[in-house]
Amino acid sequence: MQLMATQHYGGNDFSFYSAKRKDIFMTINELAVGFGYKSKKGIEEILRRKPYLKENKYSFISKVPVRNYGTPQSVGTTKSKVQYxxxxxxxxxxIFxxxxxxxxxxxxxxxxxxxxQLKKLRTSFTKGMIAxxxxxxxxxxxxxxxxxxPIYKEKTEDKRRLAITNFNNLLIKTASKSRVKYKxxxxxxxxxxxxxxxxxxxxxxHEGKCYQEIKLEL
Structure with a gap:
């Protein structure tokens, strides 16, 4: 489960989570704030009266990334130690x-x-898939x-494939500012x-630069 976006509304920040960029989720705590309840107990009371809302197609228990006393981890944070x-x-x-x-x-x-917000995220997911x-x-x-x-063509095939893996990892890390590991x-x-x-x-x-030289230029 990953934090995909945090948006500000009505004086509060609301986070949207996703698994493999397929579905979008929100926590009970933030929904309680958004819908105007004093605490998550307001929504827990709805769950008590409408137990079908505990079915997986409506809600489920999972671990989400947080940092610093439970504050949702900011997108793009590079040095915070992520906890769940x-x-x-x-x-x-x-949600509906x-x-x-x-x-x-x-x-x-x-x-x-x-x-x-969900509509915007869906559009972003589609664009991301196309890209x-x-x-x-x-x-x-x-x-x-x-x-x-010139640097790698004389290397063994295994070493060249390892170099490709290293380059891919470096590029993803650089492009996402260490936010994710996978494209x-x-x-x-x-x-x-x-x-x-x-x-x-x-x-x-093509200019003959090696991994370390390219890493410095990126």
Whole structure:
């Protein structure tokens, strides 16, 4: 489970989580604040009256990344030690169910705001998938650049493949500012940055630069 975005609304920050950039979730604590309850007990009371909301398609217990006394970890944070906290997460369907059941003064406005945020994240996910698919040709180019580089072409195949792995890890780390380890978890903007770095790395490999030299230039 990863923190995908944090947005400000009504004087509070609300975090959106995702697993492999497929589905979007929010915590019970933040939904309680957004829908105008004094604490998460307000939503726990709804769960008591509507036990079907504990089914996985509506909500489930999971661990989410937090830092500094339970404050949600900021996207792009590079040096904070990530810790995980067990909490109830609500799916998109669960979020709207709570929104429809809630009759607080804040419910309708917050439900509209959440709908718009989920729509934006969905669009971002789609763009990210397109960018991810479009970057596959660059992976082939990077592979060929390593295998044909003056520095690596005389190396064994295993060492050249290790070099490709090292370059990929370096580029993902640099493009995401150490936020993620895998391309599938990158945002569309991060993938665009990754593509730029891949092009630059390919050019430097053609110039005969080694890993350490390229790392310094990136």
């Amino acid at each position: 906290q067990e909490v109830r997460l609500f799916t998109e369907r669960g 169910e709570i929104g429809c059941i809630s009759h607080t003064a804040k419910a309708e406005q917050f439900r509209d705001w959440v709908f718009n 991810h698919n479009g970057s596959k040709d660059l992976q082939k180019m990077l592979h060929d650049a390593v295998f044909n580089s 599938e978890d990158m945002t569309a903007e991060e993938i665009q940055k990754l593509e730029y770095l891949e092009h630059k790395t390919i050019a430097l490999l």
